Amino acid sequence: MSRRRGRIGAQFAALRSPVGLSAGVFVLLAIFVVWHGRQATNLAPFSTKNIATALFTGLAIGALSALYATGIVVVYTTTGIFNFAQAAIGAFSAFLYWQLRVEWNWPALPALAFVVLVVAPLIGIGLDRLIMRKLEGAPLVIQLLVTVGVMYFILTATGQIWKQDRPRKLNAFYGTKSFDLGPINLTYHRAIVLLVAIAVAVALRILFRSGLGVAMRAVVDNRDLAGLTGTNPDRVSAVAWAIGAMLGAIAGILIAPELELDPANLNAVLVLAFAAAAFGQMRKLSLTLVGALLIGVARQFMRSFLRFSDWTFASDAIAPVVLLFVVVALPQSRLQVGRIATNLKQRERTTRPWEAMIGGAFLLVAFVALSGGWLNFGFWDPGAWNQIAFNRTNVALSLALVGMSLVPLTGWVGQLNFAPMAFAGFGAFLLLKLADGTGTTLVSVWWLPLVGLLCAPLGALVAVTAARLRGLYLALASIAFAQLAALLLFPHPKIGFSSGAVFKPFTVFGLDLTGRRSFMMLLVSVFVIFMIALVTLRRTRYGRRWVALSDSEAASATLGVNVTATKIIVYAVSAAMAGVGGALFATANSTVDGVRTFTLDSSIPIVLLMAIGGMAFPIAALFTMFQLITLAVEERLEQAGAHHYILAALTFLRYFGPGLGAIGMVANQRGAAFAAGLQNARYLPWRGDAKAERKAEKASRREPEIGQLGIEQPFTASRVLAIERRLGVVDELIPTATQITTTASTPIPQQQEVSVGAVGS
């Protein structure tokens, strides 16, 4: 009796855990959604036929996203890299299959075999060899951003190879032929989808039980150690990537007939796959499949049987909602893991505020001079800008402000955020509600600080959820947040942006900023103010504390830093900056589309370009203007009659720059601003220190210190292992008790005490 009561008590206690809590909230939310959705009239009746149709449509979509999710999980459990490019590989494969099957009239089977069995594995192995393997040991932020870069690259490549110049359609297998299964009418295509999903699940289960599966799991724990036991880690990770890419290709080809043949559209399934992978706790294949099917069915039932009047995209929001709840509920790593700082200089130097002021003044002058066409370099005359050029510049500058909001949050505190445009959307939304009114008068510029102030609490609110999340889960939560804002809030005609929302230009001190040029000067001024403020902030106690937090949360906390409160402040600052940027962005566009403007897809290039520029440096926000600048140069050169090779190269750069640059972070993790500073600081007259450092570095390169066995450098696990291997003492990797009585030997960092104990006992 007492035992039984204990168990019930434990169940109640479970409700207080994050898992129980989010499950409870989720169930309440689901009940509300169903109740709300059934309020509408003219709903489809719950007939057997309707239910069966919805069920199998949902299962098919679920099974397809399960294929993607499985690919992600296989790669993640084996190599530790979370592949954002999974659905992009699928999109590319679908287009390639279309090329073979429709355009070149190949029979289905050879086309399928060629894409799935030849091209996809080559992509997977290529990615592994050329890029992913170099990411081992890199900070998680870099690992994630590089795969996002790969995603972006593949999607642009697909969009460029198969331009949207004509409609393309990939037919379902066996066309629309179907068969009856009791009351259900099932197309052959969907039957194939379900069968393939089941077959893949079974095959992978068998594979993971085999020796290869064990080897795969060993490799993710410690590549070097797995290598010692005779496993070939390179082969294992190549196999995982090949499997992942093949699953992506199958899913892409099968899903294309269900959706339009459009890269962005095909990639949108990614969030569903993320939600499923999170449901499977990033490692359990069976749970991943279950999660994908549940989400697919729930989504389809909402589409078929519920109506939400103005919440047009409610059914699409299922996946991000699940993703958010699951990620919050998953057990989080405790305060631990320090960030691995890379490319450190012996003397890190933070920019002085007066240097930022000089830079800011330079920027102001440059924009005035360039836009007025006052700089004639002989070979290059910018000419006075026309309205289109101003317009583009204004949009790009306001996006640069949004990008700069990532500097404190991601660059300093290391909180990966894929939702800057969601925060920007809130800013635009606030400006609309606060200042617009009739839409006839100009808007006072002083609304902008107010917009920032009001966005800050929103950032804080997000931070409360995000504070306990770290690394990958935090990134996924930010994706879910971006999707939810873009699907539920912004498109809502009453709550979000109504279709005819007009943003009026600003006035300041009685000055009318209606002209595009004067608006540009306002934007440049805000940019400069933000930059100087950030540079100043970085040198205060707050800036120091924020950077310290990203280096080691655990150490910060033990020194008395309130980690949660600090994060909340940073999120608030970042949200305020993004909000101001968003309000200006909306004004630069003069109108906003609630569905398309502030989406996840619009956030990604900003995040990538910021990372390429150097997330920790405010000036890197200029990199978000990359596409604008290449476009401007291109047009200018075209007018000047430049050779078409040059123009083609510039076009290539414009499209592929963000993706390639992000992939390039494999080599340069701190970004272009850092590299540029490292190279060029010595030319500044007041930077004698940079000159001296460079000289010292050259001198030290000439005389390498040998014989110290790395004692003069910080240890990493792989370094220690390499040293021990060279010394031939690998067998003593797990210290024995007798060793302790002698003087302390070199410790093995990252060896958990507990796990050692478990081995010993």
Place this chain on the structure above:
Amino acid sequence: MALLEVDNVSVRFGGLQALRAVSLTVGPGVVCGLIGPNGAGKTTLFNVITGLQRASNGNVRIGGKDVTNSNVNRRAGLGIARTFQKLEAFNSLSARDNVLVAAESTSKARRKGRSAAQVADDALERTGLSEYADITVGTMPTPRARLVELARALATGPDLLLLDEASSGLNDEETGKVGELLREVVNATGLSVLLVEHDMSFVMGLCSTIHVLDLGEMIAHGTPAEVQADRRVQVAYLGTEAELAS
């Protein structure tokens, strides 16, 4: 009144009992050692004291205040500071900034009215790091980075300093220096130290009391001589006689 009282603390990780009803008291102005074979639960105990790990059972009191359910940063405010077995210095900051972050996160009362910059400079001076104040810690050799961690802990003006393997990664000479430094700090400021150590000569020379953990249980405590003579300690470290003979 005792600075630190650990009362009957247990910690479970799933099926593994990392700590089993461990009790420990540290008074003011003493240097205590905490030793034990690998996997004994020393770092876990440190984590429980500093709040990085919640105890499944038992209580922790700092300065008489029950902090069993307090946050990590609140406990720091009560005057405990620690270093880590695996370096947790702020790698991308300079040594001075590392120490400054600590000083700035400390209440004015604990800084005894001095400015954070003064406290930081003092801590750097004391650990002999003044010369390297501007060097980025991530580029420092391990022994020096360990000193930065120590300086950082000292800059919070603690009553009790927890050192998790201060000598690991250090050679004999460097270990000796750290011991010397600790003695000086204890004499000058009167703080207490609880240190986890593998280097026996280091522990025996420095500590007035030693606690021995083995497989999550406190098997002995006393003066260095008492502990060395303890049968259970010898067995824990060297195995039973039968095992030794074989």
